Amino acid sequence: MLRLASPVQGKATCPVLPKGKQRSDVERLLPIIRRAFRLSEACALTLLAFIQSTRPSDWTDPTTDPVCHAMQTVMAQRLGLTPRAVRYHEVTLERAGLIAKTTAADGSRGSFAGGQVIQGLSLAPLVARVPQLLIYAAEEEAERLRLFGLRRQCSAARRVLKKALQRLLDRAPKAPEAAELLTVYGRLPRRYDGLDTQDLDALLARLDEAVEKCLTTLEMRHESSGVPEPGFRRSIQATTKDNLESCVASTDEARPAGTPADACSVTAPISAEKSREPQARDFQRGHKPHWLESFTPRKLYAACSEDMRMYLDAAKGSRVLPNELDFVRAAILILPDLGINPSAWDEATEAMGDLAAALALIVIDARRFDPVRPIRSPGGALRSFARLALAGKLNLAGSLIGLVERKKTGVE
Incomplete structure (x- = not known):
């Protein structure tokens, strides 16, 4: 079976990858392709070998298809399989609609007649499926x-x-x-x-x-x-x-x-x-009351940026004021918006506890808009807070007091 592969000069008839995508992007989609079409591991690796046997430019050129010309015996040797196994994988991939097999009656493959006749395994069907596979990959990642x-x-x-x-x-x-x-x-x-x-x-x-x-x-x-007011020093300490x-x-x-x-x-x-659980260290020994006793939810909510308040509103639902868990959840939810790697959050919670880490994030988020010394890298700042907490040098209470006072001054 022969196929005239090259179109009329200057006429674009072949599918191409979406703008900005290259052959390497298709290779990275292989796990998605395998799950979507229920391919075996050996069959997926065979498809990868077919992809890597094509010219990268053919995946973005609308006048030509990416075609694997390698013989079955060559692919079998490269993959450590038998030629029969490679033939079986070719049939599987063809039935899945990922390749189009265009070989001569004797199984020969190659480019003949000055490039007008192309024999081999065309991956044009896979190229046509890439946009949908990208959507599938995005949904899976989400x-x-x-x-x-x-x-x-x-x-x-x-x-x-x-x-x-x-x-x-x-x-x-x-x-x-x-x-x-x-x-x-x-x-x-x-x-x-x-x-x-x-x-x-x-x-x-x-x-x-x-x-x-x-x-x-x-x-x-x-x-x-x-109970005494927060900050009241009792003469006899509790057991x-x-x-x-x-x-x-x-x-x-x-x-x-x-x-x-x-x-x-x-x-x-x-x-x-x-x-078993990582215990947050007592990084501020002068701060004995609970955080939300020293800094009421109302004051903290007012001191937050508009972005943080939006997440707090979503976390607290119908409650008038957020509670301790609402502050923690809002901090977790805003991490992607601030470009903070989850590992930085884990580092902060291990160093100072969940609530203190959330309050530190409130300070960092609000400081992004500071006209004098804005924080450019929230993730780096959070890691810095964690290191200071481990060293016992973090004055989070002072930062919160300054944030609350600045917000009050701005409102007044």
Whole structure:
């Protein structure tokens, strides 16, 4: 079978790659092609060998097709396969609509009659499919990023819930909400590898509900317990004994009165995780109150940039003011807009904790618009904050005070 490959001079009849794309871009699409057409690994590698046997310029030239002229025996030797296996892969790729086989009756391949007759494996069908494959790749990448973001949000929400539970048990270990929330925490999955986006969305909703209930209970207990104002220095410091440890004890005497036995058993995961989770260092030893006690959500919300407030509005939903988890989630969501690599966020959370990292990001985001010393690289600034926190030299409270005061001055 022969084919007249070259068109009339000056007439463009062959498909070409989208503008700006080269043969190498098609090679990088190979994993997508393999999944989309359910190709075996050996068949996908054979297709790659066919692609690499063509001239790169033919993929962008509308007057010619990219054609692999190599004989089956040559390709078999190159791939470490038998000629029969290569023939089988050719048939598979042809049926999938990725190549067009144009060879002579004796199987010869090449360019004859001054380039007018082309015999070989044409990859023009693959070229025609590239735009759709690029769309498929973009959708797959978006889904991957969404899945990655949901896992990150679930991990952050879990850590916020854990710390809020620790504060609740410290203030009111006999509260009925504490036992209920401990049960919820104990039933959370330890890993998210096997969860799809739908499962992660459901898990995130459960975590949101638990965090909001825990923080609301903490706020009510704080308002009704006669706790001193933030910053008030007590002459006798509170004991460092952890209520969680006493609740894990095996004897009934060690369990706080009024706390169900099954609730105590689920505190074990919280205590056990202390050795596994990265613990944020106490990088500001002069800052003892909780961050949202020193800097109220209302002040922080007002000090945020318009972009950050947009993400906070999305995170808090119908609530009037954002809570601790809302600040963390908004920081995670704004990372792509600021061009910050997720690894920089992980570094910051390990150095200073989720909430402090979110507050640092609020400072960095607002400083992008500083008329005197704007921050040009938010990712570099966040990594710098993390290094300073590890060295015990980060004055995040001072940065937040300056940000709040500047915002108040601007408003007034």
